[in-house]
Amino acid sequence: MSATIIDGKAFAERLRGRVAAHVTRLKDGHGLTPGLAVVLVGEDPASQVYVRNKGKQTQETGMASFEHKLPADTTEADLLALIARLNAAPAVHGILVQLPLPAHLNAELVINAIDPAKDVDGFHISNVGLLGTGQKAMVPCTPLGCLMLLRDHLGSLSGLEAVVVGRSNIVGKPMAQLLLGESCTVTIAHSRTRTIEAVCRRADILVAAVGRPEMITGDWIKPGATVIDVGINRVERDGKMRLVGDVDFASAVGVAGAITPVPGGVGPMTIACLLANTVTAACRAHGLAEPEGLTA
Numbered sequence: 001m002s003a004t005i006i007d008g009k010a011f012a013e014r015l016r017g018r019v020a021a022h023v024t025r026l027k028d029g030h031g032l033t034p035g036l037a038v039v040l041v042g043e044d045p046a047s048q049v050y051v052r053n054k055g056k057q058t059q060e061t062g063m064a065s066f067e068h069k070l071p072a073d074t075t076e077a078d079l080l081a082l083i084a085r086l087n088a089a090p091a092v093h094g095i096l097v098q099l100p101l102p103a104h105l106n107a108e109l110v111i112n113a114i115d116p117a118k119d120v121d122g123f124h125i126s127n128v129g130l131l132g133t134g135q136k137a138m139v140p141c142t143p144l145g146c147l148m149l150l151r152d153h154l155g156s157l158s159g160l161e162a163v164v165v166g167r168s169n170i171v172g173k174p175m176a177q178l179l180l181g182e183s184c185t186v187t188i189a190h191s192r193t194r195t196i197e198a199v200c201r202r203a204d205i206l207v208a209a210v211g212r213p214e215m216i217t218g219d220w221i222k223p224g225a226t227v228i229d230v231g232i233n234r235v236e237r238d239g240k241m242r243l244v245g246d247v248d249f250a251s252a253v254g255v256a257g258a259i260t261p262v263p264g265g266v267g268p269m270t271i272a273c274l275l276a277n278t279v280t281a282a283c284r285a286h287g288l289a290e291p292e293g294l295t296a
């Protein structure tokens, strides 16, 4: 038996359609155009591709896109000054500082300088705290996208055994908080977890976010489990660069009940949720009703 393939690309397309419809309503009904500012420091080629895609999709949904490309040797003071300007700019409802930042910049300090109401990545300590205490927050895009796919596939997640592999601040930890919010029994596994295979094999929901290509093989998966692969790893295969996840798709697909592919799974959801968060931020900034189904 072969797993159902969860089509993140198609889901993301529909989500972007709903975002675009809401943008039209905001423009026509309130003269409000949601705006997203993306800040890129340095010239990492992968980051440039992401930033370009974000800008393109932002415009396609009818929102305003502001791109700020700064040289790799930008000082912290200059970056903080830009963030202060974006915080104060009424046309900007969302601010994303592309990570990772060059090593001479303190990423924590920079992220926490963003107005939490404009923090569409959900990385500001205020949003982290709000999410952790079950209050209304800006929710990190990748975990939010994973949650939408899980709800769509499973309906209620209540009482299910969820294992998140990876404990990063940007995926693992917020993912675990969201799953807890759905009344899952949540385990966070990581590089020091003993008998990690056995821990994973308990999972009804397995979220892989470790950044190690194809680490999780079919024998780590409970038959019928729903597997969400957050990994985006560029590897060389037969002389060609290919994108693979943290899950070994070939062996997992025969065991899992459902699985997200890479590419075409979680990745497109991340960008769609960024656009959704920007609309949510714009509505909150203007005291307008938030669109249904765009938040957690």
Ligand SMILES: Nc1nc(=O)c2c([nH]1)NC[C@@H]1CN(c3ccc(C(=O)N[C@@H](CCC(=O)O)C(=O)O)cc3)C=[N+]21
Residues within 6 Å of the ligand: 050, 096, 097, 098, 099, 100, 121, 141, 232, 243, 262, 263, 264, 265, 266, 267, 268, 269, 270, 271
């Ligand atoms: N502040 C910040 N927020 C982020 O959300 C953020 C970031 N920094 N830094 C970099 C990572 C990476 N990221 C991706 C988004 C979409 C795809 C995506 O759409 N992937 C496609 C494939 C794209 C390709 O072919 O390369 C897919 O999986 O189908 C991938 C990766 C967001 N990130």
